[in-house]
Amino acid sequence: MEAKPKPLDAEAQMLDEAAGLDALYGHLPPAEIIARSVELFGAGDIAAVSSFGADSAVLLHMVARIDRSLPIVFLDTGKHFGETLDYRDALAADLGLTDIRIITPEEAALNREDPDGKLHLTNTDACCAIRKVEPMARGVEPFRAWFTGRKRFQAASRSSLPAFEAVGTRIRINPLARWTTSDLASYMRKHQLRENPLVAYGYLSIGCFPCTQPVQPGEDARSGRWAGHAKTECGIHLSGLEQSLTDASL
Numbered sequence: 001m002e003a004k005p006k007p008l009d010a011e012a013q014m015l016d017e018a019a020g021l022d023a024l025y026g027h028l029p030p031a032e033i034i035a036r037s038v039e040l041f042g043a044g045d046i047a048a049v050s051s052f053g054a055d056s057a058v059l060l061h062m063v064a065r066i067d068r069s070l071p072i073v074f075l076d077t078g079k080h081f082g083e084t085l086d087y088r089d090a091l092a093a094d095l096g097l098t099d100i101r102i103i104t105p106e107e108a109a110l111n112r113e114d115p116d117g118k119l120h121l122t123n124t125d126a127c128c129a130i131r132k133v134e135p136m137a138r139g140v141e142p143f144r145a146w147f148t149g150r151k152r153f154q155a156a157s158r159s160s161l162p163a164f165e166a167v168g169t170r171i172r173i174n175p176l177a178r179w180t181t182s183d184l185a186s187y188m189r190k191h192q193l194r195e196n197p198l199v200a201y202g203y204l205s206i207g208c209f210p211c212t213q214p215v216q217p218g219e220d221a222r223s224g225r226w227a228g229h230a231k232t233e234c235g236i237h238l239s240g241l242e243q244s245l246t247d248a249s250l
Contacts, residue, residue: 011169014169021164021171022162026163026177030062033163033173034062034147034173037145037173037175038066041144041145041171045144046144046145047072047140047143048063048070048073048146048148049072049073049075050074051075052196053084053149053205053206054195054199054203054205055188057195059149060091060097061095063147064096068096068098070097071101071143072092072097073103073139073140073146075103075132075139076102076104077105077131077135078117079120079131080208080209081198081209081212087194091193091194094193094194103138103139104135105130105134106134109130113130114131120208121210131208145170146171146172147173147175149176150177151180152177153181154205161174162177163178202214
């Protein structure tokens, strides 16, 4: 008797689902990817994640034109530039976004692992794990899918970024993956979108103030992040987030 094939586990099924969605919709313009995704996952099961950074206005403007009530998850690490926090509030008001969800690190973890707020000086990965990865896992945990503003041009680690990808048993959607700096600039100008004021000072990718520097001419957009370290990602877009999402404490 022929053996029955084993059923795919939930994560393997999600890998197949993400690949199928990417094949069907990944080639569409970003606004259509967003619209199709909102229809597919439905209200309450999809959100957008935004750092309110250098070009965050593009994704958020597209989202607002489709559904201003879509949850926007913002991770407040406690180390943001003041300009970023002011920009968050101003841009949300510009676009009429009505559900900004601010996620913060666990106070107990900060007191235990980073009581003086200087962990970034000795262990950037541990700092990001406490201030970014674990809180972001909590922020997206209620949803089946979420949008990000990541683009392929930003760094070598993102050069083959798909529009749809699996994160454990959830889907992460990158509508702007194929867009260039020119595409973003044209969209910002066309819709007269407010820009994070730090961009004018050469900050092309904006994170926590202790670990972010202006980008030097000819360098990629994320070269100012963790300058001097062999690090290009904080972990919220890597396997650390998946591990946190499956942690029993969530």
